[in-house]
Amino acid sequence: MVVHIDVPVAMWDFDHCDPRRCSGKRLARLGLMKELKIGQRFRGIVVSPKGTQLISPSDHDLVAENGLAVVECSWARLDEVPFGKLASPHERILPYLVAANPINYGKPWRLNCVEAIAASFYLTGFRSYADHMLSKFGWGPSFWIINQAYIEQYCTCRSALEVQTMQEKIIQELEVSYKESRQTMQSEYGADLLFSNPNH
Numbered sequence: 001m002v003v004h005i006d007v008p009v010a011m012w013d014f015d016h017c018d019p020r021r022c023s024g025k026r027l028a029r030l031g032l033m034k035e036l037k038i039g040q041r042f043r044g045i046v047v048s049p050k051g052t053q054l055i056s057p058s059d060h061d062l063v064a065e066n067g068l069a070v071v072e073c074s075w076a077r078l079d080e081v082p083f084g085k086l087a088s089p090h091e092r093i094l095p096y097l098v099a100a101n102p103i104n105y106g107k108p109w110r111l112n113c114v115e116a117i118a119a120s121f122y123l124t125g126f127r128s129y130a131d132h133m134l135s136k137f138g139w140g141p142s143f144w145i146i147n148q149a150y151i152e153q154y155c156t157c158r159s160a161l162e163v164q165t166m167q168e169k170i171i172q173e174l175e176v177s178y179k180e181s182r183q184t185m186q187s188e189y190g191a192d193l194l195f196s197n198p199n200h
Contacts (some may be wrong), residue, residue: 003132008067010034010042011113023101023137024072024113030136042069045124046088047116055092055123056163057155062090063124069118072113084166094119095154095167100143115143122151123163 006199011024014033027033036042045059069088096108097119104110111119114133119141121130134140144151150170157163 001128003128005032005062005129005132007065007126007129008034008042008044008069009114009117010067010069011072012034012038012040012069013037013072022113023115024070025116026136027114027133032133032136033143036069041068042088042120043090044068044088045090045092047094047120047122048088048091049093051091051093053092054160054163054167055093055120055127056157056160057094059090060124060126061118063126066090068117070113070116092120094123095150095163095168097150098146099190100139100146101137102139114140119151120145121145123154125155192196 008025008141009032011028011033013022013024013028024033045055045062046069047055048071067186094109094111094116097111097115099105099107099112099115100109101112101115103112114137118130118133121127121133122144132143134143153166153170154163
């Protein structure tokens, strides 16, 4: 099925990443993303590490009318980004999701450019757009596989506040599951761990 993305998709790129591995640059080369200049205003949703409001299904109309943009930068170099010059009235952050990209695989919140755009499309009701973006990367479909349960729960929410509540519930459940697995391991292997390693 041919998918045409009928909303603006853009990024501010700070050249922190290897151009050969940068997902944003690949999307730009494919004509799926426009590069913005510092100081250039974007009227749609901007996914930014400095956002304070979670993106939610209630942002659907904003995305439909004015599109999505991301800040393409390294997580390790956020202090170098002039966020004050990236003008948007609609900054958002993403809820708990797990990266599938090769650099940060398995790390929560450490999404790259295409994952952030895809997640935003999923959460605002544009799944075909999200799937299309991810299809341009060999590892792309893994993002949906890893995060499907979380995304589907967030999509039942009606507001940023409800997404926040859902995120807290998800994180709490993960913490409980982790503690239970640790207790199970200790009960199964605890006796063995009481003995010192004779090889040291």
